[in-house]
Amino acid sequence: xxxxxxxxxxxxxxxxxxxxxxxxxxxxxxxxxxxxxxxxxxxxxxxxxxxxxxxxxxxxxxxxxxxxxxxxxxxxxxxxxxxxxxxxxxxxxxxxxxxxxxxxxxxxxxxxxxxxxxxxxxxxxxxxxxxxxxxxxxxxxxxxxxxxxxxxxxxxxxxxxxxxxxxxxxxxxxxxxxxxxxxxxxxxxxxxxxxxxxxxxxxxxxxxxxxxxxxxxxxxxxxxxxxxxxxxxxxxxxxxxxxxxxxxxxxxxxxxxxx
Numbered sequence: 001x002x003x004x005x006x007x008x009x010x011x012x013x014x015x016x017x018x019x020x021x022x023x024x025x026x027x028x029x030x031x032x033x034x035x036x037x038x039x040x041x042x043x044x045x046x047x048x049x050x051x052x053x054x055x056x057x058x059x060x061x062x063x064x065x066x067x068x069x070x071x072x073x074x075x076x077x078x079x080x081x082x083x084x085x086x087x088x089x090x091x092x093x094x095x096x097x098x099x100x101x102x103x104x105x106x107x108x109x110x111x112x113x114x115x116x117x118x119x120x121x122x123x124x125x126x127x128x129x130x131x132x133x134x135x136x137x138x139x140x141x142x143x144x145x146x147x148x149x150x151x152x153x154x155x156x157x158x159x160x161x162x163x164x165x166x167x168x169x170x171x172x173x174x175x176x177x178x179x180x181x182x183x184x185x186x187x188x189x190x191x192x193x194x195x196x197x198x199x200x201x202x203x204x205x206x207x208x209x210x211x212x213x214x215x216x217x218x219x220x221x222x223x224x225x226x227x228x229x230x231x232x233x234x235x236x237x238x239x240x241x242x243x244x245x246x247x248x249x250x251x252x253x254x255x256x257x258x259x
Contacts, residue, residue: 001026001027001028001088001089001147001150001151002027002028002030002083002086002087002088002089003023003026003027003028003029003030003087003088003089003090003091003147004029004030004031004032004075004078004079004083004087004089004090004091004116004121005019005020005023005029005030005031005032005033005090005091005092006031006032006033006071006074006075006078006090006091006092006112007033007034007071007092007093007094007095007108007109007112008034008037008038008039008041008071008092008095008107008108008109008111008112009037009039009095009096009109010033010034010035010036010037010038011031011033011034011035011056011064011066013033013037013096014136015093015094015095015096015128015134015136015139015140016031016033016093016094017058017060018094018136018137018139018140019091019093019094019126019136019139019140019143020060020062021060021140022140022141022143022144023091023140023143023144023147024060024062025144026144026147026148026151027088027089027147027151029062030062030063030064030065030078030082030083031056031058031062031063031064031065032053032064032065032067032074032075032077032078032082033064033065033066033067033071033074034066034067034068034069034070034071034073034074034108035066035067035068038070038071038108039107039108040106040107040108041070041071041072041108041111042072042105042106042107042108042110042111043072043111043114043115043118044070044072044111045069045070045072045073045076045115046069046070046073051067051068051069051073051077052067052068052069053065053066053067053068053077053082054066065078065082070108070111071092071108071109071111071112071115072108072111072112072114072115074112075090075092075112075113075115075116075119076115076119079116079119079121080119087116087121088121088122088150088151089121089122089123089124089147089150089151090112090113090116090121090122090123090124091113091123091124091125091126091143091147092109092110092112092113092116092123092124092125092126093109093124093125093126093127093139093143094126094127094128094134094136094139094140094143095107095109095125095126095127095128096127096128096130096131096134097127097128097129097130097131098127098128098129098164098221099125099127099162099164100127100162100164100181100182100216100217100218100221100227100229101181101182101183101216101217101218102181102183104162104181104231107125107127109125109126109127110125110162110231112125113125113160113162113231114160114231114232116160117158117159117160117231117232120158121158122150122157122158122159122160123159123160123161124143124146124147124150124160124161124162124163125160125161125162125163125231126139126142126143126163126164126165127139127162127163127164127165128164128165128166128167129164129165129166129167129221130167133167134167135167135168135169137170138165138168138169138170138173138255139163139165141170141255142163142165142226142251142255143163145251145254145255146161146163146251149247149251154247155243155244155247156240156243159230159240160230160231160232161228161229161230161231162217162227162228162229162230162231163226163227163228163229164217164220164221164226164227164229165221165226165227166221166224166225166226168224170255170256172224173224173225173226173252173255174223174224174225175225175226175248175249175252176225176226176228176248176249176251176252177215177219177220177225177226177227177228177248178228178229178230178241178244178245178248179215179216179217179219179220179227179228179229180215180216180217180229181216181217181229182213182216182217182218182219183213183216188203188204189203189204190202190203190204191203191204217229226251226252228244228248230244
């Protein structure tokens with residue numbers, strides 16, 4: 001299997017390379033990621049302007065490239081120009097912080113995976129509920145388990161899965177849930193920067209998730225479980241829903257088998 005790894009936290013992000021390390025046990029991995037952090041970029045792309053791409057050697061020896069653009073730019077350039085016809089799966093992450101509910105529409109992590117999906121490539125986005133002392137190891141193992149399911153055609157091709165994990169040890173994770181998108185209320189604050197010349201503003205992002213309804217991505221995390229959500233529709237078709245639900249205990253068991 002030929003796997004493209006990417007993210008929105010930048011090519012030097014530790015979550016990306018923890019994920020790459022585990023994915024190498026599943027297939028041939030290449031990395032194309034933004035040069036700098038591009039959180040909140042969503043599915044945006046840089047139209048009609050040059051996008052600089054350069055090789056970014058890594059001690060692991062994995063072929064990797066840094067892109068002076070958005071996560072979506074990197075994925076499109078990778079699958080259309082750098083490795084045309086050579087990508088079976090795109091895995092985006094591991095993101096620091098959740099990508100659930102309406103946040104999936106602004107997330108650069110999910111946006112990169114969405115661009116892969118829109119261009120006909122199977123995709124997976126992975127995020128962890130933490131910004132400090134993030135436990136990337138469980139999410140990295142989950143990436144490998146799910147990638148193997150795609151490789152072995154246990155999971156169908158040409159779908160996009162969004163995975164979110166609580167920031168706990170593997171022993172503390174209670175299982176895997178197949179979920180829908182939760183609803184949330186945004187409380188973004190606009191701050192005005194005073195200075196010479198033009199006035200500038202800063203948007204400070206926050207959200208109030210409240211209590212997630214049973215079956216939502218937030219609900220799964222609140223009860224200490226991994227959330228798997230099919231995107232872009234949020235709710236999978238009945239056959240896929242049943243397949244994912246049947247696989248959930250196996251995925252959880254196989255995570256423990258990789259410790």
